Amino acid sequence: MIEYLNIFIQVVEQGSFTRAADILQIHRPTVSKAILQIEDDLGVKLIHRTTRKLSVTAEGEAFYHRAKLVLAEVNDMIASFSPTLPPKGRLRLDVPLSLAHAILIPHLKHFQSLYPDIEVVLVSSDKKTDLITEGVDCLVRLGVLQDSSFISRRLGEIRMVTCAAPSYLQQHGRPETLAELEHHRAINFFSDHSRDVMEWKFIEDGNVVSLRPAGSMLVDNSDILLSCGLAGLGIIQATFDALAPHIASGTLEEILTQYPPVSKPVSVMYPDRRYLPPKVRVFIDWFSEVLTAQIR
Secondary structure (H helix, E strand, O other): OHHHHHHHHHHHHHOOHHHHHHHHOOOHHHHHHHHHHHHHHHOOOOEEEOOOOEEEOHHHHHHHHHHHHHHHHHHHHHHHHOOOOOOOEEEEEEEOHHHHHHHHHHHHHHHHHHOOOEEEEEEEOOOOOOOOOOOOOEEEEEOOOOOOOOEEEEEEEEOEEEEEOHHHHHHHOOOOOOHHHHHOOEEEEEOOOOOOEOOEEEEEOOEEEEEOOOEEEEEOOHHHHHHHHHOOOOEEEEEHHHHHHHHHHOOOEEOOOOOOEOOEEEEEEEOOOOOOOHHHHHHHHHHHHHHHHHHO
16 A cells, blocks of 8 residues: 555656656556545545646645655655664653753754654653553653653763752752751652652761651742742742753752762653664664753
8 A cells, every 4th residue: 555655645746657757667457547546435536647747636635635645654664773773763752851951952952963764753842642552652750750661771860969049048048968958948840740749858977868858839830949949938849950051140059068969860761662763762872962061
């Protein structure tokens, strides 16, 4: 059927059975047979033809546009799995907001220059995503992964920082120890996966200390977390790359520097290692290099 669609498209575009046969390097009767077969299968007339001229019916015009889309999708799918061709096609990514803003998007132009035939479809959120039902090629996630039937690969770790706005610190004071967090307001992040409030983890005297500071708000979106922090609503803990511009500008101040937060792992997930398309493989390798350079 794919071959017949290609023949039909050429007939419409060339306006001639003979010219279509010449371009496809097939016999003219083969072209006629293909068009008749499609019309019989659909039960509609697609092309009016006489000995001197050819015209496309309204149904034929609609079918032509759909056939073009289908054929383009099939060609894209075949090319995306071919190891001998440059990676191409649509690459559907799901990346957490903080990583998309601070790391992926600033470097994405380099990826596009390396692989100009890959069209990136970027979905960015902190929500739970189903790779299969949502048609995502690969999923980047921050933190420890829950058990999953999908393949995962750890790409590295990313630094975390604890910050507050100057207005918050003026009103509530600056905590000097982890114990003092009890008397402060925190903007806590909860996981859409399990609804659990995320723990804050610090290094104290070489040991990991986990706690859930008293909170004034719960959010499930890293952009909202940042906005709340900037508004002076409470202390926040987030990735250094996301907060670095605000620390540099003075709209946020890093606190508790003697208790560095534990770095969080960054991982990528994808459906099946055996049939990993080249476009997905090159993205994973490229993003791993970007992340490694960022961490240094």
